[in-house]
Amino acid sequence: MIAAIVGSGRPDFEVVEMxxxxxxNGWAVVGPAVADDPVRLAELSERLHSLPIRTSPAD
Incomplete structure (x- = not known):
């Protein structure tokens, strides 16, 4: 969360459970517009879960 605040200069990020x-259980750091919108949270979760997962170290 600190990296999100420092990187953007905005202190209004929230940690949400997804x-x-x-x-x-999982967690994400999101802006307030996403934190308050269940549809956007579901879309974010779907996008994150569609990313490839590396199970071995990179060569």
């Missing part, structure tokens, strides 16, 4: 790719 399901992880395995169904467990």
């Amino acid at each position: 399901p992880g790719p395995d169904g467990g």
Whole structure:
């Protein structure tokens, strides 16, 4: 969260709980417009879960 604030200069980020790719608990740091919008949170979760997951170190 500190990196988000320092990188953007905005202090209004929020930590929200969202399901992880395995169904467990996960977390994301988002702006207030996303934090207050369940549809946008669901879209973000979908996009994050569609990213490839590296399971071995890069060569």
